[in-house]
Amino acid sequence: MLRPLSIFTLLCLSIPPLAHGHDLKLVVRNLSEPGGTLNWMMFDSAQSYDAGDNSVASGRHRVTGDTIELTLHGLPDGTYAVRLFHDENNNGELDTNLLGIPREGYGFSNNSGERGPASFDDAAVAVHGDQTIEIRVR
Amino acid sequence: MSLRRRQFLHLLTSLSAAQLASLEVLAAKEPAWASGFAGVVDDMAPHDLEVYGDIPSACHGTLYRNGPARYARAGRRYGHWFDPDGMIQSFAINAAGISHQGRFVRTAKFVEEQAAERFLYNGAGTVFRDSLPVRSNESTNVANINVQPLNGELLALWEAGSPYRIDPETLETRGRLHWNDDLDGVPFSAHPRFDERGHLWNIGSVPFVGQPSLVLYHVSADGQLRNWRVHKLDFAGYMHDFVLTPQYLIALNSSAVLESGETFVDRIHWRESQPSQLLVFDRETFDLLHTIEVPATFVFHFGNGWQDRQMLSFTACRYPNSDIVTHGMRRLAGQQPGPYHPAPELVRYDLSLQQRSAQITSLDIAMEFPSFDGRYPFTSQAVIGSGGQRNSESELGSAVQSVDPRTGEHQIFDYGPGIIVEEPLFIPGPDGGYVLHSFHDYQHQRSGLAILAAGRLAEGPLVKADMNRVIPLGFHGCFLSA
Numbered sequence: 001m002l003r004p005l006s007i008f009t010l011l012c013l014s015i016p017p018l019a020h021g022h023d024l025k026l027v028v029r030n031l032s033e034p035g036g037t038l039n040w041m042m043f044d045s046a047q048s049y050d051a052g053d054n055s056v057a058s059g060r061h062r063v064t065g066d067t068i069e070l071t072l073h074g075l076p077d078g079t080y081a082v083r084l085f086h087d088e089n090n091n092g093e094l095d096t097n098l099l100g101i102p103r104e105g106y107g108f109s110n111n112s113g114e115r116g117p118a119s120f121d122d123a124a125v126a127v128h129g130d131q132t133i134e135i136r137v138r
Numbered sequence: 139m140s141l142r143r144r145q146f147l148h149l150l151t152s153l154s155a156a157q158l159a160s161l162e163v164l165a166a167k168e169p170a171w172a173s174g175f176a177g178v179v180d181d182m183a184p185h186d187l188e189v190y191g192d193i194p195s196a197c198h199g200t201l202y203r204n205g206p207a208r209y210a211r212a213g214r215r216y217g218h219w220f221d222p223d224g225m226i227q228s229f230a231i232n233a234a235g236i237s238h239q240g241r242f243v244r245t246a247k248f249v250e251e252q253a254a255e256r257f258l259y260n261g262a263g264t265v266f267r268d269s270l271p272v273r274s275n276e277s278t279n280v281a282n283i284n285v286q287p288l289n290g291e292l293l294a295l296w297e298a299g300s301p302y303r304i305d306p307e308t309l310e311t312r313g314r315l316h317w318n319d320d321l322d323g324v325p326f327s328a329h330p331r332f333d334e335r336g337h338l339w340n341i342g343s344v345p346f347v348g349q350p351s352l353v354l355y356h357v358s359a360d361g362q363l364r365n366w367r368v369h370k371l372d373f374a375g376y377m378h379d380f381v382l383t384p385q386y387l388i389a390l391n392s393s394a395v396l397e398s399g400e401t402f403v404d405r406i407h408w409r410e411s412q413p414s415q416l417l418v419f420d421r422e423t424f425d426l427l428h429t430i431e432v433p434a435t436f437v438f439h440f441g442n443g444w445q446d447r448q449m450l451s452f453t454a455c456r457y458p459n460s461d462i463v464t465h466g467m468r469r470l471a472g473q474q475p476g477p478y479h480p481a482p483e484l485v486r487y488d489l490s491l492q493q494r495s496a497q498i499t500s501l502d503i504a505m506e507f508p509s510f511d512g513r514y515p516f517t518s519q520a521v522i523g524s525g526g527q528r529n530s531e532s533e534l535g536s537a538v539q540s541v542d543p544r545t546g547e548h549q550i551f552d553y554g555p556g557i558i559v560e561e562p563l564f565i566p567g568p569d570g571g572y573v574l575h576s577f578h579d580y581q582h583q584r585s586g587l588a589i590l591a592a593g594r595l596a597e598g599p600l601v602k603a604d605m606n607r608v609i610p611l612g613f614h615g616c617f618l619s620a
């Protein structure tokens with residue numbers, strides 16, 4: 001299971017961790033300003049990714065600096081995609097302008113989605129051993 | 139940086155002085171005007187111009203200009219005139235003389251790339267390997283097209299995002315203008331127009347998000363957003379400027395259609411078979427009243443508009459296609475010699491709202507960077523602009539001219555090869571007023587200003603002032619009298 005980073009960290013893992021599973025380190029960089037909450041979700045299929053539910057794991061972390069690192073333990077082999085956003089004003093959602101363009105930071109695994117949202121395939125990372133996923137918030 | 143230039147600079151690092159001398163011929167192949175696209179890397183500290191002639195007191199004040207200025211970082215160079223970071227130039231003109239300074243707009247992108255000491259993002263027309271994904275257009279807002287006054291400060295305007303606020307005294311950047319959360323980062327064109335009360339009106343073109351759309355803005359003279367509205371468009375034609383009349387806003391949905399492509403410029407495809415649309419909006423309600431089809435057209439800039447009962451008239455600098463933006467501006471920024479794109483042609487549009495038809499009359503004069511006497515925005519009047527593009531070495535104007543769009547009466551002063559005339563502006567004054575413009579003297583590698591009598595342009599400058607440094611060629615600006 002995830003090692004809690006601080007009391008402000010909330011994490012949900014919806015699959016039972018395997019004793020012989022892999023460690024997945026998630027490094028989130030370039031958080032714009034201290035304050036607010038990092039919201040992330042990890043999916044193992046395009047279906048759940050597109051629907052935005054049945055995430056394999058998810059978490060919320062108070063943002064106190066420009067980087068957050070956390071590690072998931074006991075992850076089975078699989079293909080995973082992470083998406084996240086920086087809820088700067090803690091209103092629980094990714095704020096957008098009238099065109100639906102985000103006004104708060106967000107990111108995807110593989111730093112995919114050159115302009116706007118990434119597909120599951122673009123964001124997918126194959127996990128067969130211990131691994132690090134680095135996401136730059138944009 | 140162009141490949142040729144990059145290879146050349148690479149060669150330089152490994153050659154002796156004698157070998158370098160033999161390479162001067164190679165270096166000389168870069169066209170002389172290309173120095174206007176070399177760019178600068180630092181703010182330009184205040185510097186006095188050498189002034190020849192007596193400056194009329196009506197011209198005391200400050201000329202502000204904006205334009206692309208940071209072309210290269212860490213061995214990489216932008217390849218399109220739209221790309222480089224904006225720099226505000228100011229020319230303080232008074233009885234003692236003329237002083238110039240330039241300061242980069244501290245956009246989020248500029249600050250981020252300044253710290254990283256390299257380009258992080260693709261430009262509007264340039265792709266870099268390993269560029270970072272963007273949050274929104276704002277990630278690449280370079281605020282490099284125009285600078286206009288609003289409520290005691292200046293706006294450094296781009297067209298695909300929000301303007302940046304600038305201190306008129308220090309040229310320091312005060313941050314991005316935030317109208318409200320809905321409009322945060324929504325396109326706001328670089329060509330706002332002012333009515334007789336000083337209210338600001340603008341369009342914002344949104345060609346990519348869902349169905350293409352156009353945002354209309356009305357801002358009072360004290361900077362308060364009065365009204366805004368989003369209209370869906372039939373297709374995503376490139377739009378850069380529009381026309382304001384006492385009752386209407388008129389936008390041209392051009393036949394340079396934004397489709398697929400890697401960069402903004404790559405997405406622009408000329409569609410000859412797609413008629414352009416003149417969209418006539420009611421100025422108070424922002425309702426779309428008329429859509430009038432005209433033959434496939436590309437226009438960056440319009441002159442002013444006037445209205446005679448049900449007839450709406452305005453001028454435009456029209457191109458037969460969009461080669462200027464897809465090829466010409468690449469070639470200029472890439473410091474490459476021709477072939478040249480077609481020259482812009484001054485035309486007059488007369489729209490009959492009853493018949494929903496447009497009559498288009500060519501004045502058979504090449505013109506760009508049109509402007510007019512801003513005191514009378516809705517009166518038929520001479521349009522001032524740069525000229526001489528048809529014989530130009532660079533394809534940019536070497537002349538300053540004015541044309542009466544009703545009579546065709548034409549005044550022109552052509553400096554000839556060696557001078558590039560930037561956007562001329564009308565300054566009210568005795569005896570018909572003056573025309574003020576900046577210029578790039580690429581024969582002598584000097585930048586400067588000229589003042590002409592508006593009614594006697596052919597006599598040439600009354601005042602010429604220049605200095606021993608080159609300002610990157612820019613786009614648009616404003617004159618604020620003292």
Ligand SMILES: [Fe+2]
Nearest residue numbers: 378438613614
């Ligand atoms: Fe323009």
